[in-house]
Amino acid sequence: MLSSAVEPWERADEDEVCSNNFNGFVTGGSSNSFSRDPDYPKANLQSSQVSRCPIEDGVVHTSRWGTVSPGTVLAAIAAALEPQQVQISLLLNEPVQTNDTDKLEKFERYRQMTLLAQLHNTWAATLAGDLAEVAVYQGPRLKGDLYLGPGGTWNDTKIPRVHYMDQRNGGFWQMTDAEARGGIDGLILSGAVQSWKEQLSRLRLSQLLEMYYSDRGVNFDTQYRACERQARLAEIRETSDLLLIQTINFARVLSYKSPEAVQISDEKLEEFSSKALQAYNSHLSSLLSALHCNDPLPFPRVHLDVILDGTWTTYEAMQVLAYLAQEADVSYYGSSMAVMNGEDATWILRETHNASDLFSLRNNTENSSDVTWPRSLNLKLSLATFSSYLAERLAEQRRRNVIGGPSHVILVLGYTATISDRDHRESVQIISRFKQQNPDVRFVFLASNINHLRFKELSTIDPSYPDVTIALPDSKVETVVTKIIEIITTIPGRITGGYCDGSSTETRRNGFEGYVTAGFPLTYRIHPLYLEHSGDVTLTFQGSGHGNLRACVSRDRGSTGTDCSEVKNLEEMALKISSPCANYAYQCPPVYLTITVTNTLTRCTEDDCRYPDQVRFLLHQEGLRCTRNPYSADSDTDVAPRSNSDLTLHVILQTVSLVLISKLIARF
Structure with a gap:
């Protein structure tokens, strides 16, 4: 990820991934959409022909701020923390071959240059370094008609794994759009990071990058955020003369030392460096287009446990889960996520705080028989398995006197599920028993406009804290995830009583x-x-x-x-x-x-x-009321005595009603 590279050769998948590649993101039409997978056999190159859409490595997908080369950003930050300014003559070695008169002449000329011929490591690590490559490698070959780019697009916006480049530039990619954005962002951050480091000596790189590539901005100065890179760049562009000087000086070193460079005069190097800067200024509008800032929004922070039905194909299900993990902020500081096969109650993904674990699901699916994907929904089996798993986890937390934190949410994705009367009745009993022990756990049922009433009955078991049923008109990824995030963002954290030691209320702190x-x-x-x-x-x-x-x-x-x-x-x-x-x-x-x-x-x-x-x-x-440990040998599993629990009474009445109704239906 830290280095930029291009895989230029034909791969035999161009007809599929290149044909509509630049009319928008590839969406594919196959239900078995692993065809979008970038892990093609790299040894099976069809020929030495350049691909119509070469693959750019070492870049990352950001949600709204364009594809970025993170290696360039990191190099700029590192350079800014250890600033150096070096005369170019100190970077050159005298030519070994004395008959190379052009190189000897350049060496003598550069050695005698004044202090103006200096390189600053921050400029070299960012824009000046890439523009110098454009000048040195494109200038002599394109006769000064220089090109910046190309741009490109990702295989999938929900599971971005490969970045395809536009090949309209004839194979010149000395400064791709991702590298240009990385250079701009790196230069912006490099101008302030030393000051921020002085304000907070233990400022972490991960904190800096997360704040910059977000709507909140860097807390020391919230104007520093990716959506405002155009405004911050305008402040830097006041020093455009310095950028030209740094580009020329780096081009001199690169031209002198690179065996791939065409040897040209110093005057031509200056000319091509100036034209590279002109091409960069002309290209800026497309690089900075469509940038807009939003007000920062709170992240959900929940333990999200997902029961998945057979609504989606395997790849579509992975899209839903990956996008859900992104929007739910599955991370060390945010939410956790676990996924269960709703048909056989086996784990697709055990609890994780790392969203990248979802990207390994494809490999697990292909290479292991342990991971299966559902074709239907067995609700009672899934609820029973999840309830036992979650109850034991919560009990362990309370045994350790952890009585607060993010809420637990069981999300049932049942858009196309059908639930029999027996399955429904037993699901009511499972949820009822579970809520008696863990009343803070929320259930969210995602259904369609057709089957939502069946789930609606399950969401009213606890009248004091009813669960949520979402009825949607379609099962598109954006529709599903947007509504789920809207719900779980509003779910508060929990504070509970601990386990009792012979009394009904807490005496310990x-x-x-x-x-x-x-x-x-x-x-x-x-x-x-x-x-x-x-x-x-x-x-x-x-x-x-x-x-x-x-x-x-x-x-x-x-x-x-x-x-x-x-x-x-x-x-x-x-x-x-x-x-x-x-x-x-x-x-x-x-x-x-x-x-x-x-x-x-x-x-x-x-x-x-x-x-x-x-x-x-x-x-x-x-002073909060404690509960008896449901896993001890002599315990009652209820939160409160049955005679005093509204929840228990409601559960009993609802269960009896459902039994009577089902018997009446059976008679007819």
Whole structure:
């Protein structure tokens, strides 16, 4: 990924991937769409002919900011952190062959040049270096009619694995569009990275790149983001004379040292360098077109467990999952994701925080019989398997006194699924039992306009925290993923009671750690079952020295609330909720806790910091109702005694009703 390379030769797949390649992204029509796979046998080159769409390696796909060469960006940042300016005469060796009069003449001329003939490593690593290649290698061959580019397109926007280049330039790709964007971005970042490094000594490269290639921008100066590269470049272009000088000096060194360079006079080198810069300025409009900035949006942060039905072909299913992982922010700092075959309840993908694991699904599918893809949906089997797996995971967390964090979401992709009465009835029982032990887990059922009512009945098992059914008119990737993200982004995190030690409420101070990003509050929910029959509940916050926070409690979803307290720097603060269910005769509502950054010192440097301006907190709770360990030998698996649990009563009534209805239907 750090080096740029082109695979130019014919591959025998051009008729398929090149024919409509530059009218938009290749979409393919085959249901077995592995034909889009770039892993062609590289040894089976058909001839020495150049392909109509050569493959460009060492580039990355960004969602809205064009294809970029990351090696160029990294080289610029490295150069900026160790700036060097060297006379070109120090980079040249005297020719060994004394009869090469042209080279001897150049050597003497360059050696006698003044301090103006210097190379700056940042310019050489970015635009000047690539423009010098254009001048040296294209100038003599194209007689000054120089070309920048080409651009290209990806095999697939959802699973981008290969970048096909346009071949209209006749095989000259000294400065591709991806390299040009990388040079621009690298030059922009190189001008500020040293200052940022002084402000935060442990600024990580991953933080810098993620902030720049996002809508939020670099927190030290939010004008530094890829969507504003045109404005930042305009500031740099005021030094266009310096770019020309650096291009000429690098071209001199390259022409002198490269065995592939055509030896020309220094005057011609200057002329071709000037024409390369002119070609670059003319090409900028296409490089910077279609750039626009959006307001930054919050990322979902959930443990997303997916049950997949047979709606999509294997490749289409991988598109759905890959796009879902991208939009759900599956990453070390964001969401996790697991995928189950909804037909036989086997794992397609075990839980991961790495979205790139989804790109290995294709290899796993072809090379292993262990990975199978569904053709239908066995809902009760999948729910039973997932419920057992997830219940054990949650139980282990609570045994370790981890009582808060992202919510768990079980996403059932059942767009074309049909559910029998028996399957439906047993699914109700499985979900009911599971929610008695883990009431914070959310189920999201994705269905069509035809079968959504069947899933709708499953989403109302817990009336205090109903699940979600999504009915969609089609199963297109964008339609499906956009709606799912819209739902799961609004799901708050969870705070629960721990396991009991002989009493019904928590006496120990169980807690967890969290990080809040400036401008993006965190919201947590405490389920009513942890509030019922409890006395006073105390939430204690410990600051970390990263800045100040405000913590607010509300009983209404969507409302921040007015019962707020400040957590300043390293101070400790307690929020007290007195008798949380005393004033509610029928049903005790949940508690919503919203944590907001009011001031950041931009000093979050530990490994768990996603951004430098995050603020860390420790939260402990006392007084929440505890639950008995459902995996101990003598435990009752209910969260509350049956006589006092609205959820349990509702489940019993609904299950009995479904049994009676099914018997009546059977009689007719």
